[in-house]
Amino acid sequence: MRRNPVLIRMLIIAPIFQLIMFGYAATTDVRNVPVVICDQSRSAESRVIADKIRVSPYFILAGHVEDFRQLKRELDAGRAQMALHIPLDFAKSLRRGRPASIAVYVDGSDSVSATVAAGYMAGLLEHYGAALKLEQLKRAGVRLSGPRVESVPRVWYNPELRSMNFMIPGVFGLIIFAITMVWTGQSIVRERELGTLEQLLVTPVRPLELLLGKSLPYAVAGLLDAGVIVLLARFWFGVPLHGSVALLFALAAVFILTSLGLGLLVSTVSQTQQQALLATFFLVMPSVLLSGFFFPVENMPWIIEQASYLIPFRYFLEVTRGIFLKGVGLSVLWPQVVTLTAFGVALFAAGALSFRKRLQ
């Protein structure tokens, strides 16, 4: 491996590159939603709505249209994700004290961002509606207070609800997972392809020593990467790290054991580097999406939720998020620790055994 300095540089740069990309791209915060308005009322009251949209951090006023056909065209082309239609009698209804309609069209393609964006818009309009109502009542001489429920939310661990704080601990695990697994598998298969593996077998090197020699560098690289990522996460992205760093690294080492094991297993079933890459892809993609990285596991169909118990990454995610954001320790995380250790030992042993068998 030392013969390939480009590779070594890659081993350090790649995770940084990945982390930065992930950190900034992986955001589920809804922002800059383009909205077009079809304002047929053209009253002072309807213009206030346009102002509110312009000022809101969630929306961008993408333009005004004349009629419904134009409105639909903007949505079709994706130039707007939402559209408001304010009818002719809007101001009149308000002045008469009747409910004034506003039609809100939402592009439902991306159901998640549509739901969130619709929620924000509803909030914006309801807020305006409440202010209008108060004015109406004042003019009518009615004083309405009355009972209502107010919720006082207090958010633990991630008060500004930055999705970055949610994603980056997950990315930490993902990068370690992917890197150690991909490279262990690849390097072994490469030797097999080039034929140098057989050469090694003739030497007095024992299979166990060969195994350790092949996987140790990548384990070390994995831990180094982990260190770099933690530093970046904490000081560049500002992700809080409340828990014990030592515990984090200890568990990262255990998790690396699992990925090494998987990498070894991949190398034994692959004859070419291409196959190894595809096999890795085959294992990484389902693990990522079913482990709770993007979407909570509890919301998946029962059978898939059960399958996720078999994915080591799932437990490591709970560990990283727990240590980063919640500052919890062994007392809370011990079930995950036990499971991870069990997986680590089992997978590494399986990988080692099949590696040895393959050599014979």
Add this chain to the structure above:
Amino acid sequence: MSYPDWVRRMLAVARAEWAHNRRDPRSLAVVIALPVFLLLLYGYGINLDLRDLKFAVQDLDRTEQSADFVNRLVRSEYFELARTIEDTREINSLIEGGAVRFVLVLPPDFGDDLAAGRPAQVQVLLDGADSTSASIALGYLGALVGEHSMQLTRRWATRRGLPASAVQPALKIEPRVLYNPELRSVNFIVPGLIAVIVTLLAALLTSGCIVRERESGSFEALAASPITPVEIVLGKSLPYAAISFVDIVLCMVVGWLLFGVAPVGDKLTLLGISVIYIIASLNIGLLVSSLARSHQVATLVAFLLTVLPGLLVSGFAFPVRSMPVVLQVIAQMIPATHFLVIIRGIYLKGAGIAVFAPRVAALVVIALLLILLTAKAFRRTLE
């Protein structure tokens, strides 16, 4: 029928590449099976609609009013009451351990306040670690609290003899969801998956293409032949283009048969545009392959340049508009970004090619640029 020379040479290269792949049936099987497998997995597994969010309640009031309020949440399909808390100390461990998403605490004078016509407060302690679920939970909660307040105010006003119009809201908001009225996440996921997974695989496959020849030494033979670099590039990508195309059609069929997701718009237009997209994506892999010195580096760089941007920055998983401007600009250079808009548009909106013309143009430009760059890199390594 006799083909012009350059076509024959290109096909010769294609045949050689195909022969190489035939010797590796397992890779082929994976490339065909994997997209379908992932489509099945995500189609059934991913549920972006959050429901049955677990919560716990500590009711320090225990009156009819507080029970009434809690009931509204219990009856809602969005929430699931996991625990009724007796001891305040439980709250910590419930949230820390992730057993509930939030804890509702109703103060002792909740009922009294409401009965007297005053606003009453409830405390909501949210687990903010999963920010997406937390934001959505807050949204749902806000809606339910609003509904409850509305009902209370109406009853109170009626008892006071106030006219109904006094309690009606000033604005009547009529939401209308277009294109995906039931907000089924599958409708959104299937076209996205087809776009991304299929070409990711193809790009990864091509990354080994040229490097392999260089490592095994057959490169010189290729260089000495009368085949021009452009023909080599096109010829090498032909088998993979064919595989990717088959993949796309297969996924479209599976998406339709199993999930009932079918394009509302013109399928032929979609297939036509997907050819351009495939060519563009494959050439990224080929470009990497002709620049890289070793296979290991090639696969790594290909992974970084195709898989990562393809999944993250293209708009597949996260909305491009929410990203920093720098990334939005980078996104425009990725073929997947444009194709995602097109395939989702054709699937969900039934829009025609007129609407997508600028995006298709972008794809063509990117494809041509990549082919030229690859050919140039290839020519350079020949010397």
